Amino acid sequence: HDWHMLSQSTFSEDILKVLKTSECIDRQYINSEGNKVHFYIGYHGGGKDSGEIHSPKHCLPGSGWFKVMEKEVLINVSGKQINLVKAIYQKGTAKELFLYWYQIKGKTLSDEYSLKIAEIVNSIFYRRKDSALIRISVPFDEEEEKAFYVGSNFLKDFYPIIKGFLPE
Numbered sequence: 001h002d003w004h005m006l007s008q009s010t011f012s013e014d015i016l017k018v019l020k021t022s023e024c025i026d027r028q029y030i031n032s033e034g035n036k037v038h039f040y041i042g043y044h045g046g047g048k049d050s051g052e053i054h055s056p057k058h059c060l061p062g063s064g065w066f067k068v069m070e071k072e073v074l075i076n077v078s079g080k081q082i083n084l085v086k087a088i089y090q091k092g093t094a095k096e097l098f099l100y101w102y103q104i105k106g107k108t109l110s111d112e113y114s115l116k117i118a119e120i121v122n123s124i125f126y127r128r129k130d131s132a133l134i135r136i137s138v139p140f141d142e143e144e145e146k147a148f149y150v151g152s153n154f155l156k157d158f159y160p161i162i163k164g165f166l167p168e
Contacts, residue, residue: 003029003157006036035150038137041162045130053133055112056087056100065089065096072110075099075152077159083110088144097147099155100135103166132166 006028023043030036044053061067070087084101102109104118115131123129136154140147 003031003037003154006030029154031150031154036139037150037154038135038139039154039158040133040135040137041166042133043130043166044132053102053115053131056085056098056133056135057112060089060098065091068095075155077156080159081108082155082159083108085110086148095140095144097138097140097144097151098135099137099148099151100133102131102133104131134162134166 008028009026023041023045025039025041027039028036029039042053057067057070066089068088068090070085072083073086074081074083076082082101084099087098087100089096089098102112102115104115105122107118109115109118119129119131136151138147138151138154
């Protein structure tokens with residue numbers, strides 16, 4: 001698929017103070033078929049200015065989104081299983097599919113408890129505290145399966161590119 005960046009957002013200082021990321025990317029992409037994807041990576045380096053990852057389970061409802069469905073899934077990307085959350089949220093009449101996971105020392109995790117344990121283990125054994133949240137979202141009207149197909153294909157296309165920038 002040929003994805004092209006439509007836009008890149010920068011967050012206000014107030015939002016950055018809440019996110020407490022070391023680095024973040026917030027972009028919109030579109031492919032030749034007109035499918036749009038919102039792509040976010042929040043990298044937390046673990047330094048004194050870096051805070052904990054804010055789970056979409058808390059942030060989305062806090063900004064007015066209502067959870068319709070959520071489950072953990074595996075997606076195979078170039079022979080690697082990506083553990084992630086597939087969720088659908090609704091705000092008014094707008095529906096959006098979210099695919100997200102936490103990346104820490106080469107592992108993809110789909111829940112906050114595993115993330116916490118991995119952070120503790122990495123801190124003790126490797127003296128590392130870095131982690132990232134990767135979130136792909138696809139707005140849709142009625143075609144949930146098509147949104148999942150679009151989001152999955154974006155993940156398959158982009159994971160090999162972004163993998164080198166994520167905590168290994």
